[in-house]
Amino acid sequence: MDAFVTAFIVFALAIFVGFEVITKVPPILHTPLMSGSNAISGITIIGALIAAGAQQDLLTTALGFLAVVFATINVVGGFLVTHRMLGMFRRKE
Amino acid sequence: MPPALINLVYLLAAVLFILALRGLAHPRTAVRGNLLGALGMLLAIVVTLLDRRIVGFEVILAGLVVGAGVGALLAVRIQMTAMPQMVALLNGFGGGASLLVAGAALLEAAAAEAGVPLVQLTVATVASGLIGAVTFWGSLVAFGKLQGLIPEQAVVFPGQLPANAALGLVALGFGAWLVADPAATGVYWGVVAAASVLGVGLVIPIGGADMPVAIALLNAYSGLAAAATGFVLGNNALIIAGSLVGASGIILTRIMCKAMNRSLANVLTGAIAAGQAGPSADQVYAGRVKAATAEEVAMLFDTARRVAIVPGYGMAVSQAQYAVRDLANLLESREIEVTFAIHPVAGRMPGHMNVLLAEAQIPYDKLKTLEEANPAFEQTDVALVIGANDVVNPVARTDPGSPIAGMPILDVDRARTVVVIKRSLSPGFAGIPNPLFAADNTLMFFGDGKQAVLDLIAAVKES
Numbered sequence: 396m397d398a399f400v401t402a403f404i405v406f407a408l409a410i411f412v413g414f415e416v417i418t419k420v421p422p423i424l425h426t427p428l429m430s431g432s433n434a435i436s437g438i439t440i441i442g443a444l445i446a447a448g449a450q451q452d453l454l455t456t457a458l459g460f461l462a463v464v465f466a467t468i469n470v471v472g473g474f475l476v477t478h479r480m481l482g483m484f485r486r487k488e
Numbered sequence: 489m490p491p492a493l494i495n496l497v498y499l500l501a502a503v504l505f506i507l508a509l510r511g512l513a514h515p516r517t518a519v520r521g522n523l524l525g526a527l528g529m530l531l532a533i534v535v536t537l538l539d540r541r542i543v544g545f546e547v548i549l550a551g552l553v554v555g556a557g558v559g560a561l562l563a564v565r566i567q568m569t570a571m572p573q574m575v576a577l578l579n580g581f582g583g584g585a586s587l588l589v590a591g592a593a594l595l596e597a598a599a600a601e602a603g604v605p606l607v608q609l610t611v612a613t614v615a616s617g618l619i620g621a622v623t624f625w626g627s628l629v630a631f632g633k634l635q636g637l638i639p640e641q642a643v644v645f646p647g648q649l650p651a652n653a654a655l656g657l658v659a660l661g662f663g664a665w666l667v668a669d670p671a672a673t674g675v676y677w678g679v680v681a682a683a684s685v686l687g688v689g690l691v692i693p694i695g696g697a698d699m700p701v702a703i704a705l706l707n708a709y710s711g712l713a714a715a716a717t718g719f720v721l722g723n724n725a726l727i728i729a730g731s732l733v734g735a736s737g738i739i740l741t742r743i744m745c746k747a748m749n750r751s752l753a754n755v756l757t758g759a760i761a762a763g764q765a766g767p768s769a770d771q772v773y774a775g776r777v778k779a780a781t782a783e784e785v786a787m788l789f790d791t792a793r794r795v796a797i798v799p800g801y802g803m804a805v806s807q808a809q810y811a812v813r814d815l816a817n818l819l820e821s822r823e824i825e826v827t828f829a830i831h832p833v834a835g836r837m838p839g840h841m842n843v844l845l846a847e848a849q850i851p852y853d854k855l856k857t858l859e860e861a862n863p864a865f866e867q868t869d870v871a872l873v874i875g876a877n878d879v880v881n882p883v884a885r886t887d888p889g890s891p892i893a894g895m896p897i898l899d900v901d902r903a904r905t906v907v908v909i910k911r912s913l914s915p916g917f918a919g920i921p922n923p924l925f926a927a928d929n930t931l932m933f934f935g936d937g938k939q940a941v942l943d944l945i946a947a948v949k950e951s
Contacts, residue, residue: 399608402719402727409715409728412506413735419513422832422857423846425740425839426571428512429707431522432736433578435505436714438529438729439585441498441536442721446592447551448542451599455592460551462588465581467555468562473578474526475563480571480843481522484515487851 427480434473440466489538497535498725504528505729509736515852532725568847569804572703572837576630579706583623586713590616590720591676598673605670612719614663617679620713625687627706633691634699634836642695649757655686693757697801697878697917699836701744701755708737740838747832747858749884749895766883766890769921773913776926780933782940785907786947788931792869794825796861798898799841800834802875802910806937812874813848815945822948827854829861829871829898831879862899871903875937877916882924892918906930909940 420428443466447459504524511521542548566574590613597605605613632638662678669675694702711733718726745752789795797816803809816826828850834841842855856864865871873880876898884895900906901924911934913925924930933940 398722399719402722402724405724406715406719406727406731409502409731410735413509413732414739416506416509416513416732417736417739420509421513422743422830422839423842423852423855424512424515424518425743426575426837426843427518427522427839428509428736429575429703429740429838430571430578431508431512431525432733433575433582433707433710434529435508435525435729436582436711436733437585438501438505438532438726439582439589439714439717440529441532441725442589442593442717442723443551443585444533444536444548445539445541445721446589446596447547448537448539448544449596450544450547451596455595456547458588458592458595460547462585462592463548463551464555464558465585465588467552468559469578469581469585470529471556471559472563472574472581473559474522474529475560476566476571476574476578477522478519478526479563480568480846481515481519483568483843483846483849484518484852485846485849486515486853 423484427477430473430480431477434470434477437466437469437473440470489535494535494539495724497531498723501528501532502725502728504531505732509732568843569807570635571843572699572835572840573631573634575837576627576634576703576706579703579710580624580627580631582710583620583627583706583713586710586717587617587620587624587680590620590717591680593720594673594676598671607667609720610667610670612716613676614666614679616713616716616720617676618659618663618683619709619716621680621683622687622690623706623709623713625684626691626702626709629688629691630699630702630706633696640696642698643692648689648693652686652689655682655689658682659686690756694755695917696836697833698755700833700838700840701741701752703837704737704740704744706737708734708741711735711737744833744838747896749892766887766920769913769915772921772923773926777913778931780907780931782933782943782947783951785931785933785944786951788870788905788907789819789822789824789948790951792824794868795819795870795872796827796829796865796868796900796903798829798871798873798876798880798900799845800831800874800876800879801836802937804835804840804844805875808874808938808941809844809848811938811941811945813845813850815941815948816850818945818948827856827861827864829856829858829900831858831876831898834876834879858896858898865899865902868903869905871900871906873900873906873908874941875910877910877922878918880924881916881918881920881922883920883922891920900924901927901929904929907933909933909935909937911936
């Protein structure tokens with residue numbers, strides 16, 4: 396139970412940090428914020444890697460493989476498209 | 489690698505994610521921020537590959553190659569106008585990955601020597617499966633609507649709310665079953681199946697112009713699904729990253745709802761407040777609408793000193809952003825001050841218009857928010873509205889019985905002259921006529937957004 400409580404404390408604090416940081420993002424960057432935060436939520440990939448690599452049985456490996464594919468699309472697609480978008484924002488020269 | 493060290497690297501990754509989001513506070517620091525986020529992800533992946541539980545790399549490698557190929561292709565090829573679809577799709581993949589990982593972790597825990605999985609694990613697994621499946625299917629429906637694969641209109645039928653509630657209860661019922669009997673791992677797929685149908689049911693009643701809310705909410709869900717999976721795995725990196733994204737989605741959802749002066753419940757049920765039956769289109773428009781030619785509009789620019797351009801979804805649909813940029817440059821070359829006034833819900837996702845204008849190399853200091861733009865309209869000579877309707881409808885200010893009453897709008901009607909580029913007088917998403925189009929200081933310039941702007945450019949050059 397202790398581990399669960401610790402995890403919950405981390406969860407609650409992280410939500411607060413999220414609110415603090417994200418309220419400072421200006422409206423002009425809301426689209427990159429969505430795609431960029433999306434890429435960050437692709438962190439599930441670390442769970443996917445273990446499921447795919449543990450070779451426990453066919454079903455978990457299959458689930459793991461699919462999860463790795465999904466999460467990698469999310470991570471690579473998310474960071475890359477955000478980078479592409481942010482490169483377009485420029486000041487008056 | 490000892491687990492303590494692995495966990496410290498995960499902590500470092502989480503810190504980098506926070507720095508990434510903090511970098512987005514300004515366009516100047518945003519690119520670096522995004523790179524820091526990517527670095528955090530790379531560290532997390534590399535350190536995970538050193539985990540002792542991983543015994544074979546073939547499947548992992550195959551998954552990484554396929555995923556990276558698809559992701560990179562999408563990211564490089566996607567057009568900026570299609571960014572809402574892209575984000576919807578990415579949300580969906582994130583949710584899908586979370587539900588799959590939670591399912592695999594459940595199977596693993598059930599097969600372990602220790603015997604039955606703990607209650608905390610099954611509760612978190614149920615949460616992950618439920619939110620993940622809703623996110624996955626909801627996002628696919630949102631993608632379909634935005635891509636035009638399925639009708640964009642709100643699909644509303646009697647008994648929809650009870651039906652969705654029932655689906656939610658079924659999913660929770662399966663969840664309770666799994667918690668009570670953790671050895672029955674197959675029940676997890678019951679949760680996923682019910683939540684999948686629920687995900688479809690939740691998004692079909694959301695119509696086109698409400699999409700910004702749906703996308704922001706699905707963004708929040710994808711984060712919360714990752715956080716729930718973090719509880720399943722007992723992994724703080726997932727919990728932190730997931731909560732950050734959840735918070736981001738919730739904030740954006742709130743901003744979008746506020747910008748439409750509607751409650752989240754109202755948007756989610758697809759019900760635009762009926763309001764009292766307002767005046768009909770004929771009553772508002774009859775004999776009062778003045779149509780102008782490109783030459784007439786160009787003459788306005790001859791004497792103008794300040795011009796505000798107000799883009800809406802119509803600009804995205806007609807891909808007019810480059811033509812708009814050329815027009816803005818042309819006007820500036822004649823000593824006219826040009827700014828862009830952007831409503832928070834213009835387009836199909838938060839910040840949609842800003843990205844399109846940035847793509848057309850319009851400097852971001854010219855892009856004004858609603859709060860910045862409104863006080864300036866009284867000193868504006870020409871407000872040029874391109875493909876926007878409800879967000880410039882003064883009825884929101886004047887008629888408390890209207891469906892959009894109280895919605896913050898761009899006060900273009902306070903400019904000296906308003907020019908509206910639009911195909912016809914057809915109503916916007918709210919389905920009501922717009923008295924702005926019949927106002928004394930308004931000229932309607934009918935036509936396709938891009939073509940109309942090109943005609944304007946030609947006319948200004950000749951005058």
